[in-house]
Amino acid sequence: MDKLILGLDCSSKSTGYCIMTIDGKLVKYGCIKPNKDAETIDRITEIIDGVSKVIEENKPYLIVEEDVPPAIQNSMTVKTLSTLKGGMLGRAHSYGIPVRFILPNVWQSALKILKSKGSTKEQSVNFVNSNYKTDFKYVSEKSTKNEDDTTDSICLVHYYINKVKEGK
Numbered sequence: 001m002d003k004l005i006l007g008l009d010c011s012s013k014s015t016g017y018c019i020m021t022i023d024g025k026l027v028k029y030g031c032i033k034p035n036k037d038a039e040t041i042d043r044i045t046e047i048i049d050g051v052s053k054v055i056e057e058n059k060p061y062l063i064v065e066e067d068v069p070p071a072i073q074n075s076m077t078v079k080t081l082s083t084l085k086g087g088m089l090g091r092a093h094s095y096g097i098p099v100r101f102i103l104p105n106v107w108q109s110a111l112k113i114l115k116s117k118g119s120t121k122e123q124s125v126n127f128v129n130s131n132y133k134t135d136f137k138y139v140s141e142k143s144t145k146n147e148d149d150t151t152d153s154i155c156l157v158h159y160y161i162n163k164v165k166e167g168k
Contacts, residue, residue: 006060006097007157008051009149010088012040012080015047016149019058020157026132028058031150040080048087055095063092064160066152067101100160104152107159121148128154 002021009016013036018029034046065088068081085101092099108114113123125138128151136147 003062004058004060005157005160006051006054006058006063007153007160008063008065008088009152009156010047010065010081010084011149012043012047012084014149015051016147016151016153017051017054018150018153018157019054019060020154020161022161024158024161026134026154029150029154030054031147041083044080044084044087047084048091051088052091052095055091055097060097063088063097063099064156065099065101066107066156067103069104102156102160107156110159110163111155113155121146124148124151124155127151131158 002023002025004027005020005022007018007020013033015032016029017032019027021027032047032050034043034050036043038046065085068078068085072078072081089099108120108124111127113120113127117123119138119141121141122138125136125146125148128134129136132154136151137145138148139145
């Protein structure tokens with residue numbers, strides 16, 4: 001059986017995930033969307049429980065997760081994302097799975113997904129659709145129908161696998 005990597009693009013409103021083989025084959029993907037009316041801590045718990053289910057079903061040997069960017073101005077956002085990251089790290093540890101954190105600007109730059117070229121959300125969707133022959137949706141920058149949380153998780157693992165292949 002192939003070694004599997006779990007990619008995560010976490011937020012408290014929507015967490016995209018993917019399962020990919022170490023040779024880059026996309027096996028499974030989705031998005032965990034907690035109850036939007038729930039308290040923040042309850043949404044975080046729903047996400048961690050949802051990710052646990054993905055871990056139990058797929059048994060990845062590694063998790064690649066988007067890190068919290070250091071330049072976030074909103075302190076509540078930093079607190080929420082840090083709480084979510086801590087919870088995810090603890091859960092991964094309980095399964096014995098190592099986690100690699102990658103800053104968004106690192107993987108975006110490597111994949112040529114740049115703010116100077118327009119919406120990074122749209123570019124992420126287009127990158128995945130082009131490279132993985134999928135049909136993810138991008139509607140507009142503020143649309144809740146965008147599927148960029150899932151495509152970002154795929155981009156993260158794509159970046160990681162290629163970085164490892166290059167020996168970096």
